[in-house]
Amino acid sequence: MQRLRIDYTLCMEEALGPTHGLSRYLVEALRLPLEAARTHLGEQRRAGGLQWMDLPRRDPADLLEFAAWSAGRFDDVVVLGIGGSALGTKALSNALLRPFHNLRSADERKGAPRLFVLDNVDPDEIVGLFSLLDLRRTLVNVISKSGTTAETMAAYLVARKLFIDVVGAAALPQHLVFTTDPLGGVLRKIGRQEGIPLFEIGSGVGGRFSVLSPVGLLPAALAGMDVPGLLAGAAEMDAWIGETDVISSPAFVFAALQFLHYTRNKRRSSVMMPYSHALVDVADWFRQLWAESLGKAVDRRGRTVNVGPTPIKAVGATDQHSQVQLYVEGPDDKVFTFLRVEQFDHTVIIPELHADEHAIAYLGGTSMAGLLNAEQEATAWALAQRGRPSLTITLPRVDAHSVGQLLYLLEFATAVSGELYDVNAFDQPGVELGKEATYGLMGRPGFEEIAERIRRGSGDEDNSRLYRLE
């Protein structure tokens, strides 16, 4: 199988000049920190602390067996999850299912169910989704490690009630499957009491590193994606990362380049711009991985740092007509990661029509893929002319193997980045306050005080209402 490639020429001073570009000596100067990162991550891994690194070698037999049982039983699979319990499935399904999968007939889907991910609590969206489904032919996969995620559990309660009404409480174990903590939590308890099938998220597998656990792979198996191919690609990337000197190892180089642009050139934003419809949602998945792992108030020594690159999703070529004006002419505060595909599934040759109209005739006889990749190359080049750095990750084609490589590469690079920024890449303390505030506003017992604080308002109560236009 072919590997993905990374070209970072347009990050470097040979392309951008010494002010805007990085020198090879600067990259080389990170050798010691990168080797320390490798050592530290290796120690944690051997101590059993980074179980997500071992997911590529987990046997998926249980997932495939469940998928085999489900085959033909369901027209629709609905994932209820949010954040790391949704973004991986979205990325996988957009990459590996045929475009517009859910709009195709059952025949065209070859019996695979439609796949929906509900990751919000908008009532109109929820009513809209459930009005599409025949619940007798629907499987709902509820995903929450703790079983207390408010959005997911609210949607679960709605779905559960609908199932009870339509198929009856006794049939719930045939329509629900839970993916949750292996040891505790509400979902595990309910599942065991009621005989609802359970899949486990490993203890050392945080939500945003869970795409290759049953969190991402159960929906993938249910929709007929190539789960062993995904795992094999990820395992191959793990081997490549591990075998190679840090200055040539893709995860270490990716992390180092991003870190240097952030710290040396104060490029605080990291734009991921896939030139592939299939890879668009990978950028959204990466947004969580990068933002939640690296956006931290304190470093590992407890010092206040308020650090973290802001990941931004852009879509090539589409956003050339939306964001590139800013990217080229605005502040030089971004580094760009292009995702590019060498071989698409289909070849579309642009027809030679309107041969007398020179402004469009040149397109005739060329291919759509050629146009898309020319646009990527042109955009990277135009950015470089203005001193704006980019690196390009090229997938030989979009298949389970290459997507497995890509996702694992980005996960590992995130762990390396945590070492470089010296932050804990695996916690998310900053979301607690908002969660508690929501609990308070929703009347959850034990959170009355925070509700009171919010209601009192944050400033002078009399003044606060003056800042309102209506």
Place this chain on the structure above:
Amino acid sequence: MQRLRIDYTLCMEEALGPTHGLSRYLVEALRLPLEAARTHLGEQRRAGGLQWMDLPRRDPADLLEFAAWSAGRFDDVVVLGIGGSALGTKALSNALLRPFHNLRSADERKGAPRLFVLDNVDPDEIVGLFSLLDLRRTLVNVISKSGTTAETMAAYLVARKLFIDVVGAAALPQHLVFTTDPLGGVLRKIGRQEGIPLFEIGSGVGGRFSVLSPVGLLPAALAGMDVPGLLAGAAEMDAWIGETDVISSPAFVFAALQFLHYTRNKRRSSVMMPYSHALVDVADWFRQLWAESLGKAVDRRGRTVNVGPTPIKAVGATDQHSQVQLYVEGPDDKVFTFLRVEQFDHTVIIPELHADEHAIAYLGGTSMAGLLNAEQEATAWALAQRGRPSLTITLPRVDAHSVGQLLYLLEFATAVSGELYDVNAFDQPGVELGKEATYGLMGRPGFEEIAERIRRGSGDEDNSRLYRLE
């Protein structure tokens, strides 16, 4: 009809303290520049230069007539456009069509066609889309001001050839409709030669200000949206903006707050976070409006400024589980605009199940809308606790009237912002180089030299290939 509301309490020092928040005196200090902006925009408008400001009062009879002709003839409408020719239609259809519109049966759609927007040149996406369509029952709306936009015209050539094969060249005028420049351009010429229906984008209406022109309103009319309601909402907003002192006028205040956070507090990113599935694509539309209008290398006096806020789309509550960790703890370099809906179309009460599980039982009996809006309030409050500013725009409900208000507000605020930043908000010179580079790589005559420059590479040719991992 009810107006939308803007609450900017959490931008101000009463809520955030004097370091992080703005004082009312600082806002007041912008009075003169804001009044100058109003005067200058008014002069330009009276001189006929800002025709997009007059779109709310344009008679949509021609659009409605065409939509009436189309009714029942087509199962599918496909928009071929990119950037400003696509984003408005996406925002409108996501806001005003029923959720999952394209997945519904013709009966459920009450005869309205499915609506697709193709705004890229990915061959797999294009093949996927056209494989869904019965071309005998399909209308394609090609939108390009110049008629030379490479992506749009490539897709048009593909669609044209397919139509010729399926319905024959003579039937093209029954399946194509062009929205283009009123005076010149390739599409206009082809349309006139072949009798293809033409709609005009006004001369003073740039792509990103075109949502209320036939660019956005023809697809809206074809899909059965309330076009007069959209225009009425926009006209009401125009009146509100114009009638009110600048320090209470929504467009001026929105622009002023964003500008002050950018310049005084160096908050270079502007996050728009809708807590409404229907409004999610408004944030994408706003990304273009804000980035392309304000991201500029030189100001109006020709000085190099490399200025411009980076607009970021986030989705509430979803991105609380992806981005909020960074927003709360990372660099204090963002200002947040929440979009919030007071009254959803549907009420979903969360069922009271699992009453013995305290961690979820509190949700029972509350509403999904209540949960979603509590999450918005909690997130804004938690951000404010860390000194991060936000403003909240509340729509009484999502309908044509309020969406018209919102879009026009943001357009007008963009024009005001151009005045404050002292940049030309209506050009996009930075995209030319990339376009020319694409032409060169695609072999368009006249662009051989730039192709040669790209091929020679940007740095030392021998070195350049060393920065590659494979």
